[in-house]
Amino acid sequence: MVTMKDVQFISNQFCVASNLESVAPLESGHINDTFLIVTKNNERYVLQKLNANVFNDVVSVISNKVNVSKHLLKVQDSKYETITFIETKDKAYYHMDNNGDYWNMMSFIPNSNTVSVANNEKLVFEAGKLYGDFISQTATLPAIKIKETLPNFHNVPLRFSQFEIALQNTSESHKGDAMEAIEFAYRCRDEMFRLAALKEEGAFPMRIVHNDAKLSNILFNENDEGLAVIDLDTVMPGIVHFDFGDSIRSICTNMVEDDGDFENVSIKLDYYEAFCRGYAESTGSILTPQEVKYLPLGAKTIIFIMGLRFLTDYLNGNTYYKIKYDTHNLVRCKNQFKLLESVQLHYDEIQRITYEAYGLDIS
Ligand code: GN1
Numbered sequence: 023m024v025t026m027k028d029v030q031f032i033s034n035q036f037c038v039a040s041n042l043e044s045v046a047p048l049e050s051g052h053i054n055d056t057f058l059i060v061t062k063n064n065e066r067y068v069l070q071k072l073n074a075n076v077f078n079d080v081v082s083v084i085s086n087k088v089n090v091s092k093h094l095l096k097v098q099d100s101k102y103e104t105i106t107f108i109e110t111k112d113k114a115y116y117h118m119d120n121n122g123d124y125w126n127m128m129s130f131i132p133n134s135n136t137v138s139v140a141n142n143e144k145l146v147f148e149a150g151k152l153y154g155d156f157i158s159q160t161a162t163l164p165a166i167k168i169k170e171t172l173p174n175f176h177n178v179p180l181r182f183s184q185f186e187i188a189l190q191n192t193s194e195s196h197k198g199d200a201m202e203a204i205e206f207a208y209r210c211r212d213e214m215f216r217l218a219a220l221k222e223e224g225a226f227p228m229r230i231v232h233n234d235a236k237l238s239n240i241l242f243n244e245n246d247e248g249l250a251v252i253d254l255d256t257v258m259p260g261i262v263h264f265d266f267g268d269s270i271r272s273i274c275t276n277m278v279e280d281d282g283d284f285e286n287v288s289i290k291l292d293y294y295e296a297f298c299r300g301y302a303e304s305t306g307s308i309l310t311p312q313e314v315k316y317l318p319l320g321a322k323t324i325i326f327i328m329g330l331r332f333l334t335d336y337l338n339g340n341t342y343y344k345i346k347y348d349t350h351n352l353v354r355c356k357n358q359f360k361l362l363e364s365v366q367l368h369y370d371e372i373q374r375i376t377y378e379a380y381g382l383d384i385s
Pocket residue numbers: 050051052053054076233234236253256279328
């Protein structure tokens with residue numbers, strides 16, 4: 023357990039302009055521990071302890087983050103902000119504490135806020151433009167600078183086998199509680215393996231992608247304009263579809279991913295259309311027709327992956343994601359699977375909207 027005293031000590035290892043005034047935990051994410059640091063000069067920073075159970079090559083994770091941030095700083099439009107990384111007094115971008123845990127510190131972007139559920143089309147369009155710009159801007163970052171820190175992160179066949187192992191080892195009561203979701207996972211299985219097969223066949227170019235391109239990883243300004251993409255932990259080589267899909271699952275929905283009112287979760291087609299317009303505006307000239315063709319399948323697939331990973335963690339006794347109550351992961355899973363059902367229901371329309379946004383005649 024990290025104490026505030028530890029956090030203070032660790033903050034002091036980084037080159038911040040003046041002594042610390044205060045430290046407060048930030049409720050963000052399911053994996054790392056994050057803190058807001060305020061100095062006596064009233065400068066703010068974000069300090070983060072990376073979860074070494076999830077990231078076993080933390081040094082490469084941090085080097086990826088720093089390389090992406092330096093690149094964005096160079097190429098990015100001046101309307102955007104970039105998270106920068108603060109060096110330690112030993113001139114490294116991380117500090118390792120006495121327990122062997124790794125910490126990094128980032129700049130805090132003032133006058134910015136995150137949004138948990140999208141509430142207007144302008145914001146959604148802006149989110150599409152921002153995440154699309156991220157893809158077009160990382161296209162000029164040499165691939166060699168980015169390591170695959172979590173191999174097979176969005177690999178459905180692997181995720182499915184992890185789910186099946188969890189299913190064999192779980193208790194009868196967990197199985198019973200999750201039966202409907204388990205059956206749904208098996209029903210979707212074949213279609214959800216398709217994108218992985220296409221990727222294996224080399225149907226898509228490999229790009230440097232964010233891999234956690236959800237709504238809460240965007241900072242907006244007070245006019246709902248996208249300011250910055252945050253949380254670069256999972257930036258890796260990959261295909262564009264999972265970034266597009268992660269945005270759809272988190273932005274074009276009427277509730278957060280762990281809302282217990284999941285029977286009423288649905289895809290918002292007006293937001294879907296606005297997101298596609300924004301995304302097409304910034305990626306229209308770089309995505310291949312084959313990539314565009316499978317964007318809708320990317321949305322389905324990532325929603326499935328998230329549901330399946332939450333389900334697997336529930337069956338495993340909640341060892342991966344942070345939870346607030348015992349069935350939290352099961353609720354998250356049911357929410358995501360219901361959202362997927364809603365996408366399935368409107369899939370023809372979703373495909374039509376996507377291709378129209380890119381001006382492509384795909385049948
Ligand atoms: C995790 O911790 P956070 O919120 O940045 C997860 C993502 C999931 C997400 C679900 C390394 O991200 O894959 O999309 O939760 N990150 C990792 O919201 O597993």
